[in-house]
Amino acid sequence: MPLRVPKRFTRLYIMALSLVAFLTILGQLLVQNSLEGSLHDSWLVNYAGRQRFQSQLIAKCALLLTQRPDLADKATHVTELKKVLRDWEDHHDQLKTGNLRDIKATSVNSDTVRAMFEDIDVHFQAIARSTHAVIGWLEQPVREGTVDVHLKNIFAHELVFLRKMDRIVFQYDQEAKAKVTTLRRIELWLMAFTLCVLLVEGLFIFRPAVVKLSETLHQLIEAREKTHQANQELQKAYQELRATQAKLLEVTQHRHRQELKEQKIHTSALLQGQEEERRRLSKELHDGVGQMLTGLKLMAESFSNGTGWSEKDRQQAINLRQLVGQTIQEVRGISNNLMPTVLNDFGVKLALKQLVDSTVRNTGAPLVFESNLNDERFDPRIEIGLYRIAQEAIHNAVKHAQATTIAVRIFRQEKDIVLKITDNGKGFRINKKTQSTLVPTHGLTNLQERTRLLDGKIKIHSTVGQGTEIIVNIPQHN
Structure with missing residues (x-):
């Protein structure tokens, strides 16, 4: 049902508008036809009136040319008379037949007009014949006879022609007015019919449509208010x-931060415990095992300096002394790796320099160390963390990257401490979005974890065959 109502109104609108359009087009056709007919009627009235004037002009010219032998420029007047006569005859034929050649149109004369032209035709022919005779007499080199008879004939028929031509002009005018009156009456009927159609359309089409549209508008307003209310409720929800x-x-973020904080505390405590354990082991190795090995070395030296030893025994004593010395150096190296005393005593700069020097001395790796720090000290956690990060990075570069150049740099940059380790080794593929390697590496994970515990940031740039760069930024506040 809701779809039938719009379709019905659509059909009614189409019918109503089509009827109005038909009436409008019909009225336009009638008006255009009437205008075209009025143009023809005006031409007919105009040239019918000119016929009277031209007939008078023909009579006067004929009289003037025949009665004034001394007339100057007589040939020109004869030419003009011939032209006027030709136009007068041509227009008479157009008016009589309705073939309006001058305006390329046709006109149908009424029975009355045709009868009038038949009645006036005898006078027209008489005037035309006499005028041609006068022109012929004027154009003779030696004039013979007289033209008085032709002049009398022209003037005898001219007055009758004028009166009857007046009646034809009046008839043309009357018929034109009758056409205009008829057209006006038709247009009035068309206007009245159009108004009636519009009234019917207003009563049976537009008025019901307005009522229906009003009801629909009220429904839309109510629906909009309900939608607005529902929207407000939805917005509130x-x-x-x-x-x-x-x-x-x-809450989730707080819990996550709490878990991260707890994990960080746990990891920090674990690392701190590891460092304490390393410090204890380093001290025990240095103070305990180191002292005993030193005593053993002294005993080996006293044995090697004793008398009464065979050459073989003396050589064995010397080998024992050298072995003990090497063991002492190894123990010192292990103790230093566990917890270098220079880190606690002089800070991270000298500790890293000692680490680079000992790596070069023990492995022969080509390491370079640079720093702009002025032997300043930082929080022990930061110093130990930076040292371990550098230690792990150097170990990876020497052991896995097979680098020919390794550079270690530590410097201050605004409020951060920056540690940069660069090598030209094998490199590896890395995920640029997550800063994680495509192949799991425990060493890089340790670097990232230690950096996170120091509230720092780590960036790892590596390309296969072009080396690796590790940049660690640690915030430090004095």
Whole structure:
């Protein structure tokens, strides 16, 4: 049913508009036809009136040319008379037959007009014949006879021609007015019919449509108000949902931060315990095992300097002394790796320099160390963390990267301490979005974890065959 109403109104609108359009087009056709007919009628009236004037002009010219032998420029007047006669005859034929050649149109004369032209034709022919005779007499080199008879004939028929031509002009005018009156009456009927059609359309089409549109508009307004109310309720529910979501997110983030904090504390405590254990082992190796090995070395030296030893025994004593010395150096190296005393005594700069020097001395690796620090000290956690990061990075470059050049740099950059380790080794593929290697490496994970515990940032740039660069930024506040 809701679809039938618009279709019905659509059909009614189409019918109503089509009828109005038909009446409008019909009225335009009638008007255009009437205008075209009026143009023809005006031409007919105009040239019918000119016929009277031209007939008078023909009579006067004929009289003037025949009665004034001393007339100057007589040939020109004869030419003009011939032209006027030719136009007078041509227009008479156009008016009589209705073939309006001058305006390329046709006109149908009424029975009355045709009868009038038949009645006037005898006078027209008489005037035309006499005028041609006068022109012929004027054009003779030696004039013979007289033209008085032709002049009398022209003037005898001219007055009758004028009166009857007046009646034809009057008839043309009357018929034109009758056409205009008829057209006006038709247009009035068309206008009245159009107004009636519009009235019927207004009563049976537009008025019901307005009522229906009004009802639909009220329904739309009510629906909009209900939609607005529902939208407000949805907006309120959405705001409550957003608030709940925000609280849930805040709680989740707080819990996540708490877990990260606990994990960080746990990891930090674990690393701190490892460092304490390394410090204890380093001290025990240095103070305990180192002292005993030193005593053993002294005993080996006293044995090697004793008398009464065979050459073989003396050589064995010397080998024992050298072995003990090497063992002492190895123990010192292990103790220094576990916890270098220079780190506790002089800070991270000298500790890293000693690490580079000992690596070069023990492995022969080509290491370079640079720093702009002025032997300044930092928090022990930062110093130990930077040292371990550098130690792990150098170990990876020497052992796995097969680098020919390794550069270690530590410097201050605004409020950060920056540690940069660069090598030209084999390199590896890395995920630029997550800063994680495509092949799991325990060493790089340790670097990232230690950097995170120091609230720092680490960037790893590596390309296969072009080396690796590790940049660690640690915030430091004095």
